[in-house]
Amino acid sequence: MNDDTSLIADVLGAMGLLVAKRVDGGFRWIGTPPPWSEDFGCAASEPCDLISSFAFMALFLHDAEAFWAEAEGAATISSAPWSEPDRVGVDHQLEAVAMRLPTGSGADDEAVEVVAVAGAGADFVQTQSILQAARERRLAVDRELAVQRQVEQQLRLRVEQRTVELARTNEQLRTLAAQVGLAEQRERHRLAVGLHDHVGQLLAAAKLQAAAERAAAADPAQRERLGALLEVMDKAIDATRTLTFELSPPMLYELGLVATLASLVEQIARQHASIACIFCDDGEPKEMSQDVEVVLFQVARELINNALKHAAATRLVVETRAEPGVLVMAVTDDGVGFDERVLHEPVVGAGGFGLCTVRERMDHLGGRLEVDTRPGAGTTVRVQVPME
């Protein structure tokens, strides 16, 4: 070892570095190995075998050989820090440096190739703490985001479940309402048939018998009493007919929707002489089940009653027509109209529920309801249902 190398060894040794010089394809200790390196089997008395002492050296010396082959003049490369257990299993943080050092100032002077290993690891503690702090912040943010994502996912699932449940419940309610409506209509029909076929017939028979008695009676006083009885019986027969029609017009089942609506409009016209009541039909066939016809008749009666009660109308038009695949029924009045927003936010006592019920009935039949109105400009309510 020349003086320059000895000086380098002294300086590096004073820094606590393990230093080895490359000689004849192997290595030789320079100076005395520091105490920390003895746990890796590095001692002045031991052969200098860096690869046996440090697993990392197999990799580092491979890079160092390439570096020494290329480097000119003074040059240095260093490893990344690494950690490795010594022979008793204690982890050390280490860092290696490979150097190529000219031994003199002349161009022909021989260069020394040296490997130094630092065993304290103090240099990268700060790096580690900075990196660690950055990563811990990143992890905290990631975890927060993950929790947020999880909460959002749970909420979304909950909302989806509740929406499905709500839709199912609404559908059940609509079905139930439709069934209740049909059951009510069937019961009304049963009562109407009873009134028409039994009570009506009995009254008619009684009237015939009373009329015969009156014709045969010789006593004027008796004829007068029987005449008064016949008037009462006429009123009873009229009342029975009216009640039968209101409950469930038998003609709806016998002649169908269009004829029954025409009859209904005629009846309304007789009862409300101040209102011009008109019924229009396009004359086209309209194939529907009896249940659908019953619902449409109920809807028509409700829409007409609404117009009579609230519109203060002078003209009422009920129209039926067939369009491709659907039947359209419209009830139009020239009355006071109303604010259409009532339909979207019905309030108890402020109206709007009747039309909401109609809309639900139409939904159940796969049809729809449209309302065209504004205050002072009359109202048209149009319902549309699929035909068979």
Add this chain to the structure above:
Amino acid sequence: MKQAKICMLGAFCVGKTSLVARFVKSVFSDKYHSTIGVKIDKKVVSVGDAPVTLVLWDLEGEDDLVRVQMSYLRGAAGYLLVVDGTRPETLETAVLLRRRIETEVGVLPFVLLLNKCDLTDLWALDDPGLLGLRDAAATTLKTSAKTGQNVEEAFAALASAAMGGPAPDAAGGKP
């Protein structure tokens, strides 16, 4: 005795160092310590009837601050590719790391570890194909450095695959 260099790779804080600590020292700590550079450990295992020294190179985790040096895989017989099952983004890092290894180092046997499987409430991996890694891996295991679940099996499976041993399923781990 035969030696096999095994590398641990994955994104930062997926549990690479904890898996090695569980495997080598049977310990676990919840505290996170960033690995700087590489941390080397050794453990002797049996592959078949032969003892093999596994030299474990636990490489620092990859993120946008640190890029894993592929030169560290020089001479490796295989690697464990670790994913944090609670952070789906670490699966994407694993895919990128494997692609870089195949480009810069070559094709090496690897075992895919879906770590932190003890955190069932936070588990966030639902892709059964795991972005193509499952088919490429010698085997895929759900592991927990905390409970030790499948840790021994993971290293045994890789040792077996790296030494040309029996099929990875023989390690007994359940994915």
